[in-house]
Amino acid sequence: MVEALAARGITGLAIRADGEVHRFDAPDKRRGNLSGWYVCPTPEVAVFGFWHTGEQQTVTLAGEHDPIAAEQARQAAERARHERDAQRQRDHAQAAKTARRLWAAAQPADHAHPYLQAKRTAPHGLRQQGDVLLVPLFCEGALVNLQRIHPDGGKRFMPRGRLKGAASLVGRLAGAGRVYLCEGWATAATLHEATGHPVVAAMTANNLATVGRALRQRLPAEVAITVAADNDHHTEGNPGITAGRAAAQAIRADLTWPRFPCPGCACTDFNDLARCQPIEEGAA
Template sequence: MSKPSTLDLIRQVASHALGSAEILLLEWLPEGTRSGKEWVARNTTRGDRHAGSFGVSIDSGRWNDFADNAAHGGDLVSLLAYLRGCRQVEAAQEIDQRLSLGLFSSTNMDTQRLTKRIKASEEARRVASQIERERLQKKHSDVALQAAELWRMAKPADRQHNYLQAKGVQPLNLRQLSQGRLLVPLCCEGRLVNLQIINAHGVKRFLAGGRVQSCYSPLGKISDGCRLYICEGWATGATLHIHTDSPVVCAMNAGNLKAVAMAMRERYGQSVELVIAGDDDRQTLGNPGRIAANRAANAAGAMVLFPEWPADAHKDLSDFNDLHLWRSQHKKIQS
C-alpha cells in the first residue's frame, strides 16, 4: 500500500481537528466566545480592538475576517497556519501532536485502515453534531421562555437612565428591571427569543445560550412601501428611528448584519426599501464596519449609507449615534 501524501495527511488532520474544534479555538483565540455554531474573536494578527469581525465555524472549520478580504480559509489547519504565520504542513504537524493523532509519525500506516478510521470519525462527528443541534434548540427554547418572563416582569424604561442620557435617545420600546438594568428585545420572525441586558454603566450582555445570529431588535412598524433601516447597535437604531420616523432593525453587531439583511429581504421581499446604515470604523484596521455593511447590502440587494463626518469630528466617532451626539454638543458650544 502506498503511503498517504503530505496533502492527504494535512486533510486528515483537518478532518480530525473538527472533533476538538472548540478546545483548539479556546487555546488559539482565548479571548473569543461561542455564538451558536461560530467562534467569534478578535483577529490577533492585527490591531483588532473588538470581537465580531473574525469568526470560525465550529462545524466546518471555515473562517473569515470581515476586515480583510484576503483572510479566510476552509479548515482549522489553514486557520492555525494563518495565526502562526507558518506553512500548513507545520500547522498540521502541531495539531497532530496536540491531539496525539500520530498521523505524521506513523510512516507505515495502512491506507485502508486510515480510510476506515476517517469514516468512523466522520460518522461520530455527524452524530455528535446532531446531538449538539438538539441541545442548542432546547437551550434556545429555554432562553426564549426566560426572556419572555423577564420582559413581562420589567417596567417601561426610565427616560433618565444613565445609558439613555449618555446616548441622547429616548427609551422607545425598552424595558427596565431593578438595579437599572435595561432590556433590549431580540426577535426572530417577529418572536422574542433573547434579550440584551445593559446595566447602569453601559455594560452589555445577552442571556447566556440564547439566539443572536439572524436575530434583531425592532423599532417601529414595518409596512409595505416603507424604508427599512438595518444597523448594528440599538442606540444607533434609536437615533435613526427618532430622526427619520422610519422602522429600524438592529443586528447588534457587524457580524450579524448580513444575516439580518437577508432575513428581512426573505420576509418582506421587494415590498420594503432596505437601507444598511453602516458603522464607519475609521480607527480600526480594514474598517470592518464598512466592509460588513457593504457585504450585507450586496447580499440583500439593499442601499448602504454611512455617517458624513464634519471636518472637525474626532476620528474615534464611528456610527450615527456618535454623529448625533457630536452635533448636539457642537450646537451647545455655538449657543
C-alpha cells in the first residue's frame, strides 16, 4: 500500500488498518482537496482511490486471488463510497445555508457593475455583495449555490456547493411557449434580452443534460425547449456543441449555437456574438 501510494507521489501517510475511511490530498489537486481515500479492513488488505478521477485500486498481501481479501476489499470500497456521499450531502447543505445567508444580505446588483457593463446586459435580478455579483443557483426551487463574479470577470462557485442540476433563470417560466437552456449567465441574459423568452443557465456544458431533464419534467409538454449551446470552435471536439447536442437529444429539444462572423476571434457563446455583431431578430 505504501509503495503503491508512493508510486503516485503520495508519501508520509501513517496507514491505519482500522477499517475506517481515511482521506488524504491528491497530489494533482489543490492543497486540502482530500480527494484521495483509503480503507484497510485488515493489515493484509487495503483499498485506495481518488474521487476526482474515480480511480480505485486494491492492494492485498494475501495474493490477488484470495476470495476473502477480495470480499473485504469490496466492502471497504462500498463503505468509502457511502461515506463520500454522506460527506457530500453535508457539504452541499452547509454551502446552501451560506448561500442563502449571503443572498439575503446582498443588495440588488448595480447596472454599472463592470461585469454587466462588459457583457452589456441588465442585472436581471442578480444581487451584489460589495463589488461581487451573486448569481443565484436553484435546484428544485431551493437556492443551493451562488456563482460569485468579481469585477475582473473571475468566477467562483461556493466551495463544496452543489452544482449538478443547479441552474439560474433569467425571465419567468410561467406562461412561456419556449424556454432556452444555455451554459453561462451572461449568455442567458443576452438570449433573454434578444428573444423575450425565459432562459435557464446550467453554468457548465456538463450540467446541460441534468438541468434539461429536470426542466422537461417541470414544464408542460407543449412548451418547447431550445438548447443554445456554446460554440467552442477553437477547442478540439467542440465540448459546447457536443454537450448541447447530447442534452437536446435527451430531452427532445431543439438545438442552436452561435455562428460567428469572426472565425479567428475568441467568441464562444451568444453573448460574445451579440457583442461581436448584433443578434438578428429571431436568429436565436
